[in-house]
Amino acid sequence: MPKYYLTTAIDYSNGDPHLGHALEKVGADCIARYRRLRGDEVHFLMGMDEHSQAVLQAAEQNGLPPQAWVDRMAARFEAFWQRLECSNDDWIRTTEPRHHRTVAALLERIKTHSPDDLFEGEYEGLYCIGCEEFKQPSQIVNGRCIEHPTLELVPTKERNHFFRLSRYRDRLLALIRSGELRVEPAIRRNEILRLLEDGLQDISVSRNRQSWGIPFPGDPEQTVYVWFDALINYLSATGYPDPGYERLWPADLHVVGKGITRFHCVIWPAMLLSAGVALPREVWAHGYVQWEGTKMSKSAGTAVTLGEAIDRHGPDALRYFLLREVGFEADGNFTWERFDERYTADLADGLGNLASRSLAMLARYRDGVVPAASDETRLDQAGREAVAGYAKAMDALDLRGGAEAAWGLVATANLYIQQVAPWALAKAGRDAELDEALASLARALYRLAVLTSPFLPGKALLLWQSLGLQSLHLAAGWGGLERPPVAGLVTTKPEVLFPKPASV
Numbered sequence: 001m002p003k004y005y006l007t008t009a010i011d012y013s014n015g016d017p018h019l020g021h022a023l024e025k026v027g028a029d030c031i032a033r034y035r036r037l038r039g040d041e042v043h044f045l046m047g048m049d050e051h052s053q054a055v056l057q058a059a060e061q062n063g064l065p066p067q068a069w070v071d072r073m074a075a076r077f078e079a080f081w082q083r084l085e086c087s088n089d090d091w092i093r094t095t096e097p098r099h100h101r102t103v104a105a106l107l108e109r110i111k112t113h114s115p116d117d118l119f120e121g122e123y124e125g126l127y128c129i130g131c132e133e134f135k136q137p138s139q140i141v142n143g144r145c146i147e148h149p150t151l152e153l154v155p156t157k158e159r160n161h162f163f164r165l166s167r168y169r170d171r172l173l174a175l176i177r178s179g180e181l182r183v184e185p186a187i188r189r190n191e192i193l194r195l196l197e198d199g200l201q202d203i204s205v206s207r208n209r210q211s212w213g214i215p216f217p218g219d220p221e222q223t224v225y226v227w228f229d230a231l232i233n234y235l236s237a238t239g240y241p242d243p244g245y246e247r248l249w250p251a252d253l254h255v256v257g258k259g260i261t262r263f264h265c266v267i268w269p270a271m272l273l274s275a276g277v278a279l280p281r282e283v284w285a286h287g288y289v290q291w292e293g294t295k296m297s298k299s300a301g302t303a304v305t306l307g308e309a310i311d312r313h314g315p316d317a318l319r320y321f322l323l324r325e326v327g328f329e330a331d332g333n334f335t336w337e338r339f340d341e342r343y344t345a346d347l348a349d350g351l352g353n354l355a356s357r358s359l360a361m362l363a364r365y366r367d368g369v370v371p372a373a374s375d376e377t378r379l380d381q382a383g384r385e386a387v388a389g390y391a392k393a394m395d396a397l398d399l400r401g402g403a404e405a406a407w408g409l410v411a412t413a414n415l416y417i418q419q420v421a422p423w424a425l426a427k428a429g430r431d432a433e434l435d436e437a438l439a440s441l442a443r444a445l446y447r448l449a450v451l452t453s454p455f456l457p458g459k460a461l462l463l464w465q466s467l468g469l470q471s472l473h474l475a476a477g478w479g480g481l482e483r484p485p486v487a488g489l490v491t492t493k494p495e496v497l498f499p500k501p502a503s504v
């Protein structure tokens with residue numbers, strides 16, 4: 001089995017997660033679940049970035065020691081990700097000893113492998129605590145950081161350790177242009193290429209005398225710069241530098257937001273090149289969830305909380321809406337109106353109605369047992385085409401395209417019921433045709449349970465079980481998509497998959 005190691009960005013522990021965080025996590029989870037369906041040995045990592053100054057400030061404001069604060073926040077984030085059915089195999093926190101050990105080991109490796117890459121110097125500049133980085137003039141508007149217009153930039157001058165990032169410009173350009181390091185989607189790749197073409201400056205990789213963070217190896221007065229620390233989490237989770245870390249490394253995919261591509265596509269690969277460690281294969285940078293046209297963020301997060309959005313129609317519906325409507329590529333809008341419309345049209349009246357009508361007819365006309373019949377109806381043809389279109393989209397991380405292919409089959413199957421009218425076939429005693437229609441609908445439900453499972457893990461499992469199939473086999477269901485083995489299955493009518501709320 002090929003391994004597939006994917007990661008999400010790790011989040012600052014300074015406030016509750018919002019819809020923007022949720023989009024990234026469910027998108028990565030959708031990819032992880034799809035890769036498992038395809039037979040990959042998936043390792044899916046999520047976690048927390050706990051050493052930032054903003055975290056320290058939040059702890060102080062809440063009257064807690066920083067460790068107690070980050071423990072509390074990690075538990076809150078994890079509870080949200082569990083509600084949203086994230087299937088991560090590991091959960092890393094940058095305050096863990098295993099991470100400190102890998103940070104120290106990687107810095108030592110850089111010192112021995114590329115002795116000129118770390119040097120001491122003075123730094124003077126404007127620091128954004130929200131981004132945790134020094135800002136260049138091009139990133140400052142009206143004296144404030146573009147990403148954090150409500151925060152004051154902090155003038156800073158101090159002795160730091162520096163990393164010779166400038167040295168890696170040509171190699172990074174070549175690696176990204178050749179696709180050896182894939183940066184997707186193309187709009188993000190082009191941004192990174194332009195940034196590299198403009199040239200790179202060396203970066204400070206330590207901060208002076210900070211009480212919270214990882215001490216810089218060999219210089220206890222300095223603390224490892226939080227971004228340098230945080231990026232290494234992806235490697236820490238593999239057990240680096242212990243032998244065997246290559247079982248997982250290199251990462252196959254880093255899923256991140258479009259605002260942090262410079263860290264993941266420039267600084268992180270340069271750090272790895274400097275240490276002589278293999279590079280990740282791909283970085284995918286998604287867009288932002290917008291609320292009334294502005295980026296969802298901690299400050300704007302009061303408009304809608306993640307908890308409210310989950311409560312509206314349940315976790316599966318929110319996952320589906322984020323990936324289908326808001327989208328995993330460009331920025332997209334979240335509105336209650338569109339959420340309710342999608343819920344009703346695609347889930348309640350679409351997939352839910354298809355399942356309930358098909359299973360009810362199987363119960364009424366065949367005591368729930370799926371008849372053996374030809375798999376050459378036009379619905380089966382549409383099913384095979386949907387599977388092919390879905391796989392093509394999902395392989396390219398086009399999650400919206402994958403959902404469109406699956407829901408295209410939902411629409412075709414609902415239309416098929418109207419056109420074939422199984423109730424009329426039953427009334428006329430046309431048993432062979434009725435068998436063919438019912439079997440074909442059961443195969444459509446089999447295909448849809450598998451194809452929708454990365455988007456709707458909970459509801460897809462209910463659908464799968466109502467077909468008389470075992471939960472264990474959903475992961476192996478992909479192999480049955482060409483000719484779904486449904487003849488003789490004893491189906492049951494499930495609870496209503498997507499109930500219509502009275503208020504909608």
Ligand SMILES: [Zn+2]
Pocket residue numbers: 128129130131132145146147148
């Ligand atoms: Zn900022």
